[in-house]
Amino acid sequence: MEAKKMYIDGQWSEGSSGKTFDVINPANGEVFAKVFESSLDDTRKAIAAAKKSFYVTREWRDMDSQTRGDFLLKIADAIEAAKDEFAMLDTLDNGKPLREAEGDIDDGIHTFRYYAGLIKAPYGGVYDVNEGFGKMHSYTVHEPVGVCAQITPWNYPFLMAVWKLAPAMAAGNSIVFKPSSKTPLSTVKLFEIFDQVGMPAGSVNLVQGPGSAVGNELGENKDVDMVTFTGSTRVGQGLMRAAASNVKKIGLELGGKSPNVIFADADIDGAVEWAMIGIFFNQGEVCSAGSRIIIEESIKDEFVKKLAAKANAMTIGNPVNNPDMGPLISEAHMNKVLSYIESGKEEGALLVCGGERYTEGECAKGYFVRPTIFDNCTSDMKIVKEEIFGPVVTIQTFKTQEEAIALANDTDYGLAGAVFTSDLTRAMTVIKEIRAGITWINCYNPTFNEAPWGGYKMSGIGRELGIHGLEEYQEVKQININLTPGVVGWYEN
Ligand code: NAD
Numbered sequence: 001m002e003a004k005k006m007y008i009d010g011q012w013s014e015g016s017s018g019k020t021f022d023v024i025n026p027a028n029g030e031v032f033a034k035v036f037e038s039s040l041d042d043t044r045k046a047i048a049a050a051k052k053s054f055y056v057t058r059e060w061r062d063m064d065s066q067t068r069g070d071f072l073l074k075i076a077d078a079i080e081a082a083k084d085e086f087a088m089l090d091t092l093d094n095g096k097p098l099r100e101a102e103g104d105i106d107d108g109i110h111t112f113r114y115y116a117g118l119i120k121a122p123y124g125g126v127y128d129v130n131e132g133f134g135k136m137h138s139y140t141v142h143e144p145v146g147v148c149a150q151i152t153p154w155n156y157p158f159l160m161a162v163w164k165l166a167p168a169m170a171a172g173n174s175i176v177f178k179p180s181s182k183t184p185l186s187t188v189k190l191f192e193i194f195d196q197v198g199m200p201a202g203s204v205n206l207v208q209g210p211g212s213a214v215g216n217e218l219g220e221n222k223d224v225d226m227v228t229f230t231g232s233t234r235v236g237q238g239l240m241r242a243a244a245s246n247v248k249k250i251g252l253e254l255g256g257k258s259p260n261v262i263f264a265d266a267d268i269d270g271a272v273e274w275a276m277i278g279i280f281f282n283q284g285e286v287c288s289a290g291s292r293i294i295i296e297e298s299i300k301d302e303f304v305k306k307l308a309a310k311a312n313a314m315t316i317g318n319p320v321n322n323p324d325m326g327p328l329i330s331e332a333h334m335n336k337v338l339s340y341i342e343s344g345k346e347e348g349a350l351l352v353c354g355g356e357r358y359t360e361g362e363c364a365k366g367y368f369v370r371p372t373i374f375d376n377c378t379s380d381m382k383i384v385k386e387e388i389f390g391p392v393v394t395i396q397t398f399k400t401q402e403e404a405i406a407l408a409n410d411t412d413y414g415l416a417g418a419v420f421t422s423d424l425t426r427a428m429t430v431i432k433e434i435r436a437g438i439t440w441i442n443c444y445n446p447t448f449n450e451a452p453w454g455g456y457k458m459s460g461i462g463r464e465l466g467i468h469g470l471e472e473y474q475e476v477k478q479i480n481i482n483l484t485p486g487v488v489g490w491y492e493n
Pocket of ligand 1: 153154155156179181214215235238252253256286387415460
C-alpha cells in the first residue's frame, strides 16, 4: 500500500522520519490507507515555506484579485470533475453515508466559487474625519494576515478544509494546513489539485499527523501569524494559550450542545423529521447537532413516540450503500458514546430506544451505534451537559416560554439552536433570546456559504463563511493622507 505524502513548498514529500500512520475504515475496522507523518522538522519546514512565499517571493499575495479568483474557479472545476472520488474518500475514512458526502463536496465546490467572486467585491471605506491637524483624507484597505495555520476535525473532512482554505487563499495568505489524522485523504486529493492548477510554491502546504505534535507547533511557532481551528473546545483552549506566544490572530470553531425547542403549536410531524435531521444526520457527529430536545410538556409523549418509531426504522449499514446512518469514526469514539449512554441510564434518564452497539450482518466489525433517545432528562445529567458527538438525544420538558428559554441557555456552549412553533411572535422572541451563533425557526441544520457560521460562549471565536469568513483572514489598515502638507504649527519652537 503506497503511503500518501505531505506537500511542502510545492513538493510532495515523505517527510524527515519516513514514519507512516494508518487510516482505518470505520465500517469494518480495516486499514485501507497509509499516510506519511510529518515530524516537528517537517512542520517547521512547511511554516518556513509559507513564510518565504508570503514575505519574500510574494507571488500569491501580490497576484491581482481577478487572477487569484480564477485560480479558485479552476480548483472548483477540478473538484467537480473528481466529485465521486472525493465523496468516496470521505465516506471511506469518516463513515458518513455516500449521499451526505456528495452533498459536502457540492457545498465545497460552491464555497470556492463563492470566494472567487467575493474577493473582487469592493472593500474598505472612506471616512469623513475632523480637521484638528489640517484637512485629511482617511480610508481603509484590507490586506492578507500572512502565514495562516489551519487545523480541522474528522467529522466533515473535506468541507471543514474548504471552509478554511477557500477564504484564506482568496485573501492572499500563505497556508500550512493540517487535517485530522483520522480523515486525511480528501485533503491530500485537494492538494493534488492545488499542485495541478499551479499554486505558487509555498502558498499552500499540507502537513499530516496527530494534533499533539504537529498541531501544537502550529499554535506555538512565532512565524505563524494566525491559527484557525475547528475541533473540540478542550484543544481550542490549548491553542488559544499557545497562540499567545506571539499574539496570533485566532479563529476557533468548537463544540456544542445545542437546544431544539419545540412548542405545542408546532407542526409535530415536521418537527419530528427536522429533529431527526438535527441529531442523526452524519451519525450525530455534527458540532451544531440538536442534541437537547426541549419540548412543551403537553405534546411530549406524542412527539417522543413518533420520534422513537422513526429512529427505530432507520437503516444502519455500510455507508457506501447509503443507509440512513453509517458507523462512528473510531472504536475509541464509539466506546466514548456508549459510556455516555451508560451514564444516562445510571443517572436515571429513561432509555426510549437504541442505547447499544449495532452489529447485525455486515456491521459486525464496524463502529455502529443505534440511534438513541433518552426521555425524562434533567439539566444536571452528564448526557445533557456534555457534548456526546454521536446519535444520542435527550428530552426535557417545559410549561412556559420563560422556562424553555432558561433551559435552552443552560449550557456552556453557544453554537446553534432552533425553535419550532406556528406563532411568529413567539418564534422571533425565543430565537432572539437563545445565546447561540446559528439558529433556525421551524427547521434544523441548513447551512449556507453566504451566511456566517460560528459560536457564542465556549463554542468559539470568529465566523466562517460569508463575508465575515473572508474578513477573518484579512487585516484592516487605516491610511490617513495629509491634504495640506507643510508646517502644522503645533510646537512654538
Ligand atoms: P479534536 O479537537 O480532537 O481535533 C481537531 C483537530 O485538532 C485534529 O486535526 C487534531 O489532530 C488536532 N489536534 C489535536 N490535539 C491538538 C493540539 N494539542 N494542538 C493542535 N491541534 C490538535 O476534535 P475532533 O475530535 O477531531 O472533532 C470533534 C470536535 O470538533 C467536536 O467537539 C465538534 O463539536 C467540533 N467541531 C466544531 C465545528 C464548528 O464549526 N464549531 C465543526 C466541526 C466539528
